[in-house]
Amino acid sequence: MACRRNDELALCRGGRLSAVDKVLLASIHDVGPRFEREVDRLAELISGVLGGPKFAMLVVPDHWGLAPLAEAAAFRARLRDWAGQGIEMFVHGWYHKDMAEHSGMASFKAKHMTAGEGEFLGLSEEVAAQRMADGKALIEDAIGGPVAGFIAPAWLYGPDALAALAKADFAIAEDHMKVWNARTGETLARGPVVTWASRSVGRQLSSLGVAALARAAFHGMKVARVAVHPGDTTVPALMDSIARTYASFAARRPAVRYGNLLQDGRP
Numbered sequence: 108m109a110c111r112r113n114d115e116l117a118l119c120r121g122g123r124l125s126a127v128d129k130v131l132l133a134s135i136h137d138v139g140p141r142f143e144r145e146v147d148r149l150a151e152l153i154s155g156v157l158g159g160p161k162f163a164m165l166v167v168p169d170h171w172g173l174a175p176l177a178e179a180a181a182f183r184a185r186l187r188d189w190a191g192q193g194i195e196m197f198v199h200g201w202y203h204k205d206m207a208e209h210s211g212m213a214s215f216k217a218k219h220m221t222a223g224e225g226e227f228l229g230l231s232e233e234v235a236a237q238r239m240a241d242g243k244a245l246i247e248d249a250i251g252g253p254v255a256g257f258i259a260p261a262w263l264y265g266p267d268a269l270a271a272l273a274k275a276d277f278a279i280a281e282d283h284m285k286v287w288n289a290r291t292g293e294t295l296a297r298g299p300v301v302t303w304a305s306r307s308v309g310r311q312l313s314s315l316g317v318a319a320l321a322r323a324a325f326h327g328m329k330v331a332r333v334a335v336h337p338g339d340t341t342v343p344a345l346m347d348s349i350a351r352t353y354a355s356f357a358a359r360r361p362a363v364r365y366g367n368l369l370q371d372g373r374p
Contacts, residue, residue, distance in 0.1 A: 162194060
């Protein structure tokens with residue numbers, strides 16, 4: 108199989124990654140009609156740094172019950188256009204809002220790892236499976252093709268959600284620490300995702316510090332993941348950090364599709 112080389116990096120054209128590749132996975136979360144302007148800003152920034160639409164979009168079918176994709180024909184058309192440009196589309200929950208009661212470790216995660224947005228942390232297997240199936244059908248109808256996979260809001264999955272995901276027809280899933288083949292359970296990439304938090308000054312400062320650390324210390328990882336959210340656009344310091352972080356990784360590795368991680372090389 109012929110490959111192209113970029114310094115020490117080699118990415119095979121057929122879609123598979125060799126054992127020596129170091130790559131970048133870029134993504135925009137919470138994509139939907141509620142945040143159209145913010146998504147446009149993030150897409151423009153990432154495209155400019157990476158040299159094109161080399162990122163994934165995580166689409167929410169009805170963010171907090173306030174922005175139903177099913178009723179937004181113009182935005183569905185935009186999703187189809189983005190998908191046609193090669194941007195991968197993931198199902199990102201349904202509401203993105205956590206309306207469950209939690210206890211134990213789930214309660215800790217719901218309180219400290221997200222601001223009421225871990226929708227799939229406390230769902231029953233039946234409800235989780237239905238929302239996954241409905242989201243997949245809606246988004247695939249919008250883009251005119253298959254979605255790349257499923258990623259739970261806030262990267263949080265309860266045990267029932269994981270059970271539902273294992274039975275659902277998704278190729279790829281992701282959490283804070285890994286990417287895996289949702290059909291087989293095989294881990295495709297390990298390592299923390301670099302992201303930012305805008306909802307408080309303290310969290311902004313913390314995420315700026317983590318991003319700076321990542322730019323200095325994460326280049327040894329085979330797969331680097333950098334994810335952004337609409338709220339990031341409200342804080343200039345975060346946007347500057349995002350641009351510098353993408354540029355730092357992109358200077359050392361190519362941005363690729365999540366699908367390139369699959370061993371069988373399917374796009």
